[in-house]
Amino acid sequence: MSFNFITSLFDLLSLYYIYRALRIAYETWRDRARLGSNPLTPEQQRRAEEAAFFLAIPPGVAVHEFGHALAIWLSGGQVVQFGYRVFWGFVVPTGTFRAAQDWVIAVAGTIGTLIYGLALWLWFRTRRTSSLRFFGLRAMRLHIFYALIYYPVFSAMGLFGDWVTIYNFRATPLLSGMTAVVHAGILLAYWRLSRRGFFEMPHFANVAAQDRLHALQTEAQAQPHDAAAQLRLVQALIQTGTPRQAERALDAFLAQHPDSAAGWLEKATLQAVGKRHIPSQAATSAEKALQMGLSDPHGVRRANYLIGLRYLDMGKPAESLRYLDRAVAVVESEGMEPNPHFHTLYQMRARARRQLRQPQGALADVEKAIALARQVEQTEAVRSYEELREAIRRDAGNPK
Known part of the structure; x- marks a missing residue:
């Protein structure tokens, strides 16, 4: 694909994004009193996530392009064209630059993006309003993703963009090599933080639900060997939309209680959450829960349902029906409404x-x-x- 075709496509996409951004800005201002209340509700979480993209990205693009421009000026060049398209941009320099200066100019935009994302998080993390704290957290995550994952992949696929220059090992072997080490280190930290649930915040229907989670966390900390208390906390974390945090708590629980049928059922639930199709691991965990003597009727229904869905996804309706029949039998018996x-x-x-x-x-x-x-x-x-x-x-x- 030619550069002109891609830029035209980006212009069209940017127009649509601008429309969405203006609408979100208006709706956010209109509903500011409700969105500014605590605790963080599912609706506030969804809208903060939207704002993290549509409202935080445009200033980030300006910072990114200004980073390029600043590096050009410091390298003795001039900016002949500064293109800002709200959701994407470009800078055209003039001058004679050494290979190392080309690298500095290219990497300056990414550094600006990362500093901007970090600044958003640091600024909003101390706000009293939970939706603002969540906005800052997700905006930082989004800018790390775009700066260090999306844009490098795009550059590699399109064979143009900042990262083609940044990773030009033939022209700047030492600088490109150092970048690769730092790049890998940040991505590793990003992956580990994501796995730990750092970028998650629980949502609640009301203050009572928030207080309940806090009480369960206190109870679990005070009674680390109480299996029921630990499992109640895991279930609450799943319900409040923090699956990574729930996964950490559940892994610790299963390490202490590997024969817990209820624990393996929660593992199956976590492995399936957010997936379009039931993964084989989720079905295996559900099967293990049943084999370990799962007795709670609701749990038995859930386990059989997950396994039945897995077989249906695999194109095995007979096996699926066997498990779905068991799930329905539980619903229609045991006095379950x-x-x-x-x-x-x-x-x-x-x-x-x-x-x-x-x-x-x-x-x-x-x-x-x-x-x-x-x-x-x-x-x-x-x-x-x-x-x-x-x-x-x-x-x-x-x-x-």
């Missing part, structure tokens, strides 16, 4: 039965799924299930 949120369970069993050419059972399940989804006003789910119902009817030769 059919929760309206169980609609996905019936929908998945309908899909398995459809693949096995069991239209009557599939229709019964999808009707149940539609009824349960309507109870919780899941309009999109209802529409999807109705389409599935029509497909099952067509398969059976009865479109009505």
Whole structure:
């Protein structure tokens, strides 16, 4: 792809981003009183995440390009064109530069981006408003990602950009080699911090939920050998949207209690959270929980459901149906009230039965799924299930 084509594409993309940024800025100002309240709610978290991209990136682009310009001036050159397109930019220099100066000019933008991201975090981390603290944290993470992962990969794929010059080992072997070491070190630290949940903040429905998490953390610290207390903390961390922190706590728990069925079920839940398809590791952990004598009805349902979904993803409807049948049996026995949120369970069993050419059972399940989804006003789910119902009817030769 030519440079002009890519810049034209970026210009179009930037126009769309500018529209989104203006809208987010307006909505943030309009809702500032609600967004500024504590604790951090799921909505505040989502909107702070959006702002970290659409509102924090444009100044970061200016800082990045100014870093290039400053390096050009300090190297004795001049800036003949400073292109700022809000979400991307460029600087065109004039002058005669040595290879080392070319490297300095190229790396100066990245240094500016990293300093800007760090400054945002340092500035907002002490704010009393939790949504501002989360904004600063995510903005820093985003700028590290763009500066040290996205942009280097883009440069490598497009064969132009700052990182082509930064990693020109033929022209600047020592500087490029030093950069590679520092680059790898920062990425390793970034990966380890991400694994530890450094870039996460828990969200809460209300102050009571926040107080509950704090109480569970205090209880877990005071009673490090109390399995129930440790597991309650893990479950709370999962529920408050901090999976990495939950994973650390759970790994420590399983190291002390490797035979805990409930612990392995939470491991399966964590391994599946946020995934479009159930990973094999999650199904294995769920199977291990069942083998270890998982007895809680809700836990048994969850474990069988996860394994059933895994088999359905693998194109093995018969195996899937066996586990989904067990999950449904738990729901419809043990005195368990059919929760309206169980609609996905019936929908998945309908899909398995459809693949096995069991239209009557599939229709019964999808009707149940539609009824349960309507109870919780899941309009999109209802529409999807109705389409599935029509497909099952067509398969059976009865479109009505």
